[in-house]
Amino acid sequence: MLALAAAAPLRAQGAPRNPAAVQPPSIVEGRVVRPAITGEVPVPGIVVTIHRVGPDSSGPIDSMRTDANGAYRFAYRRWGNSDAIYFAAAVYRGIAYFSSPVRAAVVRGDDAEIVVFDTTSTPVRFTVQGHHYVIAAPRPTGVRTIVEVYEISNDTVVTVIGRDSLSAVWSAPLPRGATGFTPASGDVSASAIRARNGRVELAAPFSPGVKQLSFTYSLPASAFPLDITLDRANALLEVLLEEAGAQVRAPSLRAQGTATTEGRTFKRFLAQNAPAGEHVRIEVPSSAAAARSVVVVGLSVAVALSMLGALWIAYRRGAVGQRVVAAPAENIDSLAAAIAALDARHDTRDPSLPAEAYNAQRAALKARLAAMLAAGPGAG
Numbered sequence: 001m002l003a004l005a006a007a008a009p010l011r012a013q014g015a016p017r018n019p020a021a022v023q024p025p026s027i028v029e030g031r032v033v034r035p036a037i038t039g040e041v042p043v044p045g046i047v048v049t050i051h052r053v054g055p056d057s058s059g060p061i062d063s064m065r066t067d068a069n070g071a072y073r074f075a076y077r078r079w080g081n082s083d084a085i086y087f088a089a090a091v092y093r094g095i096a097y098f099s100s101p102v103r104a105a106v107v108r109g110d111d112a113e114i115v116v117f118d119t120t121s122t123p124v125r126f127t128v129q130g131h132h133y134v135i136a137a138p139r140p141t142g143v144r145t146i147v148e149v150y151e152i153s154n155d156t157v158v159t160v161i162g163r164d165s166l167s168a169v170w171s172a173p174l175p176r177g178a179t180g181f182t183p184a185s186g187d188v189s190a191s192a193i194r195a196r197n198g199r200v201e202l203a204a205p206f207s208p209g210v211k212q213l214s215f216t217y218s219l220p221a222s223a224f225p226l227d228i229t230l231d232r233a234n235a236l237l238e239v240l241l242e243e244a245g246a247q248v249r250a251p252s253l254r255a256q257g258t259a260t261t262e263g264r265t266f267k268r269f270l271a272q273n274a275p276a277g278e279h280v281r282i283e284v285p286s287s288a289a290a291a292r293s294v295v296v297v298g299l300s301v302a303v304a305l306s307m308l309g310a311l312w313i314a315y316r317r318g319a320v321g322q323r324v325v326a327a328p329a330e331n332i333d334s335l336a337a338a339i340a341a342l343d344a345r346h347d348t349r350d351p352s353l354p355a356e357a358y359n360a361q362r363a364a365l366k367a368r369l370a371a372m373l374a375a376g377p378g379a380g
Helices: 285-321 332-347 355-374
Strands: 026-036 039-042 047-053 058-065 071-076 085-092 095-098 106-108 118-120 126-135 144-154 158-160 170-173 179-184 193-196 199-202 209-219 226-229 234-241 247-249 254-261 264-274 279-283
Antiparallel strands (some): 026 071, 085 095
16 A cells, blocks of 8 residues: 555546557446444545556546445446556545556455554554565675565554654664665555664654565675564574575574575575564674684784884994895795685685686795795794
8 A cells, every 4th residue: 555645536537548449448436444443334425536557648537525434436438458456546645545456347345445544653563474584695895785585564453644744654673884775665655764873774654554664785705694673573584695605694593495576686584573582693604704804914914014013123234344135935824825815715715816827826825835834943
């Protein structure tokens, strides 16, 4: 059910005449009702409009007001592209509600019923029927794309609206460091989903029932391992990991093999009734590689500083005797550090280090290290 800015006009232009296609009129006959404690009650005097949406043209066909029993009836002619969809809509308290698509030539009863709801701006209880994380493999920069999909249920009998245009009717936390937030269209318009103050927010009327919303964002390598605390219970929690070496840990999550979509394979983890406050930890291979890179960089810096210190001492000594001192030759420590640094660049998928260059450089460094080790302790 979608929100419209205003009600449709009482009388719209009818279908264009097509003398070559004479056929009996189609019929749609139903009621507009509103849930109440005693059951459904009719809504009299509300404007109902029948619409056509097709690849050739779209727009309202006809409008009328419901009678004392909330009933309406349209006799209309179909025309144009056979893929066009017809449906009835009613606007109640500023929110538009729709019937099911009118597919048959004659539609009556439940298939033509339009259910409308009262509205409230006070907080109501939403439940998370489904929450899905999709963690993609890293790009060469180490940045990963994350997709989150929610199935949210409004279990009340009222449509929730914001107190004003800036108020959200529902929100959830985003991971720290998330960038490039992009909402996707689905059961709610992408324009109604936004990121603000570290949270994803829905700023659109939310009628009773289940709606799906989804969005993507990016996380740097430094955000992993990713720690998530569920802010509310999830009837179903799913985590998909594209990397074979990735892992997710949570008390209620269980491995479910793999899932394949669009030629990409993901490890799948599933939980039923994950409670609020549950801690979820997502670990990826680059986390270990990044940690090793820090150690390697530290080692390399230490070796470099040691070599610079030796050069400075040699320079000071040589200055007295007016001698030129050559830089010290490579040693076992510097070769080991160079190999470790090269491995770290390869593990983090450095785009400036193709596989052929990595293999050649590593073989050369390893050969020099092996020769130095074979020469004995004095060589390094």
